Amino acid sequence: MYRTITRNIQVTVEPRYVPEHSTPEDGRxxxxxxxxxxxxxxxxxxxxxxxxxxxxxxxRVQEVRGPGVVGEEPVIGPGDSYSYVSGCPLTTPSGIMVGSYRMQGSGGDAFDAAIPAFSLDLPEPRRTLN
Incomplete structure (x- = not known):
């Protein structure tokens, strides 16, 4: 789990490899x-x-920009939270993601809330001792 706080906005990310949507033999x-x-x-x-x-x-770096997240521009009140799940395909078996959310306060001021850098790594194989 990865976490950061910017101007009282806490962002937590938990990545997970999805083998059922991966085809390593095709480079995905x-x-x-x-x-x-x-x-x-x-x-x-x-x-x-x-x-x-x-x-x-x-x-290799790819940048993605767009409105909201998963088709929404959520309003988050004091003490409230918003959660969503999304995904990322890669053509290599590992990578890193980092970013920011553009937030707008009720007073009209805008700021960027950091998304912590997180690793996209294959799960380690189970180790056994002989």
Whole structure:
């Protein structure tokens, strides 16, 4: 689990490799990631857009920008949270994602809430001692 806090907005990410959506023989590995955004502050905020920087295992970078998340621009009141699950395909068996959410406060000010960098790694094989 990965977590960061920016201006009282806590973002927690938990990635998971999804073998049933991956086809390594075709050069495709897929991860899902669960995100929880918690408003620890006293002001209502709205998530307006997202910006992701995705780096694969060979160092190739892809940037993704767009409105909201999973088709929504959630409003998060003080003490409330918002959760969603999304996914990311890669052409390498590992990578890193990092980014930010553009938040708008009820007073009209906008700021970027950091999304912590998190690893997209294959689960380690089970080890046995002989």
């Amino acid at each position: 590995w897929y991860w899902s990631y669960a995100v929880e955004i918690v408003n620890l502050g006293e002001e209502t905020v709205q998530l307006r857009s997202r910006h992701w920087i995705i780096t694969d295992g060979l160092g």
